[in-house]
Amino acid sequence: xxxxxxxxxxxxxxxxxxxxxxxxxxxxxxxxxxxxxxxxxxxxxxxxxxxxxxxxxxxxxxxxxxxxxxxxxxxxxxxxxxxxxxxxxxxxxxxxxxxxxxxxxxxxxxxxxxxxxxxxxxxxxxxxxxxxxxxxxxxxxxxxxxxxxxxxxxxxxxxxxxxxxxxxxxxxxxxxxxxxxxxxxxxxxxxxxxxxxxxxxxxxxxxxxxxxxxxxxxxxxxxxxxxxxxxxxxxxxxxxxxxxxxxxxxxxxxxxxxxxxxxxxxxxxxxxxxxxxxxxxxxxxxxxxxxxxxxxxxxxxxxxxxxxxxxxxxxxxxxxxxxxxxxxxxxxxxxxxxxxxxxxxxxxxxxxxxxxxxxxxxxxxxxxxxxxxxxxxxxxxxxxxxxxxxxxxxx
Numbered sequence: 456x457x458x459x460x461x462x463x464x465x466x467x468x469x470x471x472x473x474x475x476x477x478x479x480x481x482x483x484x485x486x487x488x489x490x491x492x493x494x495x496x497x498x499x500x501x502x503x504x505x506x507x508x509x510x511x512x513x514x515x516x517x518x519x520x521x522x523x524x525x526x527x528x529x530x531x532x533x534x535x536x537x538x539x540x541x542x543x544x545x546x547x548x549x550x551x552x553x554x555x556x557x558x559x560x561x562x563x564x565x566x567x568x569x570x571x572x573x574x575x576x577x578x579x580x581x582x583x584x585x586x587x588x589x590x591x592x593x594x595x596x597x598x599x600x601x602x603x604x605x606x607x608x609x610x611x612x613x614x615x616x617x618x619x620x621x622x623x624x625x626x627x628x629x630x631x632x633x634x635x636x637x638x639x640x641x642x643x644x645x646x647x648x649x650x651x652x653x654x655x656x657x658x659x660x661x662x663x664x665x666x667x668x669x670x671x672x673x674x675x676x677x678x679x680x681x682x683x684x685x686x687x688x689x690x691x692x693x694x695x696x697x698x699x700x701x702x703x704x705x706x707x708x709x710x711x712x713x714x715x716x717x718x719x720x721x722x723x724x725x726x727x728x729x730x731x732x733x734x735x736x737x738x739x740x741x742x743x744x745x746x747x748x749x750x751x752x753x754x755x756x757x758x759x760x761x762x763x764x765x766x767x768x769x770x771x772x773x774x775x776x777x778x779x780x781x782x783x784x785x786x787x788x789x790x791x792x793x794x795x796x797x798x799x800x801x802x803x804x805x806x807x808x809x810x811x812x813x814x815x816x817x818x819x820x821x822x823x824x825x826x827x828x829x830x831x832x833x834x835x836x837x838x839x840x841x842x843x844x845x846x847x848x849x850x
Contacts, residue, residue, distance in 0.1 A: 464620045464623070464624055464630065465619075465620060465623070533626075534626060537625045537626065538622055538623065538625065541621075541622045541625055542622065545618070545622075552578070555569075555571045555572075556569055556571070556572075556578070556586060558570070558571065559586060562587070565582070565583065565584045565585060566584070566585045566587065566599060567584055567585065567586050567587070568586075568587050568588075568589050569586050569587070569588065569589065570588075570589045572586055572587075572588050573588055573668075574588065574668050575587045575588065575591065575598045575599075575601075575602060575668070576602070577602045577605055577606055577611055578611075579611070580611065580612070580615075583606050583611055585599060585602045585603070585606075587599070588668075597649060597657060597660065597661050597664055598664065598668075600649045600652075600653075601645050601646070601649050604645045604648050604649060605641070605645055608644075608645075610641050610645070613641065614638065614641070617634055617637050617638070618634070620634070621634045639688060639689070642689055643688070643689055643692050646661070646665075646689055646692060647692070649661070658694055659694075662690045662694060665689055665690050666690065726778065726779045726780070727776045727777065727778055727779065727833050728776070728777070728779050729773060729774050729775065729776060729777075730772060730773055730774070730775045730776075730777055730818065730830075731773035731774070733777055733779050733830060734777075734818075734819075734820055734827050734828075734830065735827070736807070736820040736822055736825060736826075736827040737772070737773060737809075737820055737827075739806075739807060739822055740769060740772075740798050740806065740807050740809075740820075744800050744801075744806055745798040745799065745800060745806040745807070746762075746765070746799065746800060746801045747759055747760045747765060747798075747799050748765060748768055748769075748796055748797060748798045748799065749796070749797045749799070750768075750795075750796050750842060750845055750846060751794070751795045751796075751797070752794040752795075752839075752842055752843075752846070753794065753813065754839075754842070754843050754846055755846045756846075757845060757846045757848075759845065764845070764848060768796070768845055771841050771845075772796065772809055775818065775832060775838055776832070776833040776834065777818060777830040777831060777832055777833060778830055778831040778832075778833065779830075780830075781828035781829060781830055782817065782828075782829050782830065782831050783828065783829040784828050784829075786810065786819050786821065786826050786829060787810075787812055787817045787819060787829040793810045793811060793812060793813065794810070794811040794812075794813065794815065794842070795808055795809065795810050795811070796808070796809040796842075805823070806822070806823070807820060807821060807822040807823070808820070808821045811832070811835075811838065814835055815832055815835035815836070815838045815839045816831060816832055816835045817829050817830070817831060817832065818830055818832055
């Protein structure tokens, strides 16, 4: 489930799905700038004009600054400073910790004992090591099993990924909350795994270890620390755990839930707008050069010469709702003959062609100078119905 959140926060692009619940509503921010003509006074007397106009002109800006652009510019600078600050803090903390751990003594395998740490943790990527406090006694094996579970699951890599997300979105309080919950979930999962794989009921002893180590835990940034997360919630979770429970159905339910969440949250909901708003080439048709049109579809052919019907046809085409994200750069190649609306000038020379695929699901425009991208039509049946109405009209 956390992978879905990380994917949305890290990947700048996504695919579309009608099942997506994101975004709920989008309204693009205006990036327009308003320009103001510099005032000029003309009295007919050159001597007066030459004195007044320079003074008047300096009081007015040539254009108004776009608020969105100003906030975006300074927002990027502040965001970059924040990212750099977190990166420097992380590097400094990691370097200081590595220096402290030079005095650690090898216990066995990749497990070390250190007098300078207050809580157990795992550190490293290629050859991760487990570090234990020197005063750890009875709970040592529980803690080692916990940290080994983390390493076996590659939780150290997952936490670094989560930390990268946190750094990139440091300005978002919801990401801070998500990171905290993410760490707590990892710790609870490891707690349950250790208890489930233990031959004896160690819940009381394990909870006591959590309580003792949480009191002495240090503020470590990057390592996978044993006492991280919410100790109170972890202890409650440990005491409620049943070592003999069957987790098959729960696991299946979790997989189904994650799949549903992924389907609903990873893709974006398709965004639609009118053809006039999306395809720039369509605006050229509205010029006086185009005077009549010919509709050619599988349902029949029709020439529109009446100016009222011509304008109605143009309005119909401009209002077709299409997906704002193009499906192809250029015209669509259809195995069957395309449905077309050809616009002509007064001298019967071709002005432009609006083409649809045989099923009306795609649209693109060809002019004498360029070919637009191909876009998906939201309601192909509605387009076919509309063109059929023009074919049956008395124009």
